[in-house]
Amino acid sequence: MNQRFALAATLLALAGTAHAGRPLATEDADYLGRSQCEAEGFYGRQSASGTPDARGWTLQGACGIGGNTQVALAYSRARSAGVTGEGLLLGGKTGLITRSGDGLGLTLAWGLTGAKVGGGSFEHELTYLNLVATREIAPSWTGHANLGWVRSESADANSTTWNLAIEKSLGNGVDLMGEVYGDDRSDEWLGLGVRWAASDKLSLNASLATQNDSPRVRLWTVGFKYSF
Template sequence: MMKLILTSCSLVLLLCLSHSAHAARPLVTDDARLTNAHSCQLESWVRAYEGGREMWALPACNFGENFEVTLGGGVYRNQDENYRTEDWIVQFKTLFKPLETNGWGWGLAAGHVKHTDIQPGPNQLGNTYFYVPVSFSLRDDDVIVHLNMGMLRDKQASELKASMGLGAEFKLGGPFKGIAEVFGDNSQNPFYQLGVRYSLVPEVFQVDGTLGQQVNGDSESRWLSIGLRWTP
């Protein structure tokens, strides 16, 4: 039962995962932007739950002008149950209309998630997904709103699910930005989180933190995350 609960939560968080260079950590909802052309970035974070902890690293590279590839993974450990699981993700993303100041943009992302320790071998448990990221810039980028709509195939349950994400980033003053969002799929209550992003080196290095929980969830669904993003 513990494994099923943790796998379900991990899928919801993974399949809406944000890999963009601008919305980025700590948002889960993706945006209509890419890592800079012919360059790479790294997003890494720790997410702590009651009795457990996740650690993630997701490098992403834009090999051309409009094609971003993300390849990385994470590890979850539950100290109380002496339980450990791994997740690996590969994602591809392109844009049809890049986001511009006081405008809007949209694109397409698709990927695959594997839980290698749950079902090893050629038939590893995995989920294939796609979503459309749409972003809107307001008040000269003081507020940027992101909307994701997509589908995912739950291989374990042999069913299709609709996924969604709605998030916003807004300037707080100086190097600080705030974030707020809700995300999930149609099989359970959504998740929400609030957080702050701080730029140590503008457009190069940032740190962030969030508090989140499942809607109507108990204390076990609550988390605290601390992360960083490096765009050399």
């Protein structure tokens, strides 16, 4: 049973990462305009000393629908110790203040997730709201801040979530980034990421995050994003 709970937690971590500003777990305030779309995916592995590793992948599609809003649908699949789980996410972002130049952008991210572990059926797991701020804080430096609320049906509990992240543009399409994030019920995570724009439509990314817990949990991912 502990393995099932661990796998469900991994699925939620993967699904949560799917809707964020890859490769960060922190969301950004930018959103897609009407008829703009993105397809992205990534593979991840979560490990901790003394527990089985969990491996999984996520695919997501998102499109702008107008009204300063984009919607996204993601599917996640993970496996650990012979148990397979699946996750679904339906979410989006609605712009409150559109970011222009080095100005402030403010967005509300929202969504629902479902999880299915082993031979069970899909059940509603999370409902979330996340207030997102993004601003250029210096030339080639961009900061992001999130403050959110999450409702977990399996835990029958509400949580307050928070994220802080910074990005540095190195030129030639390469961005480096770091973040710290967590909630009021668990220890914080520290993460590093890199993103490379291979073309004006395709970018590749990778990340490594570790949770300040005992045993220490590590999550690494590699992924892509294609815009059309």
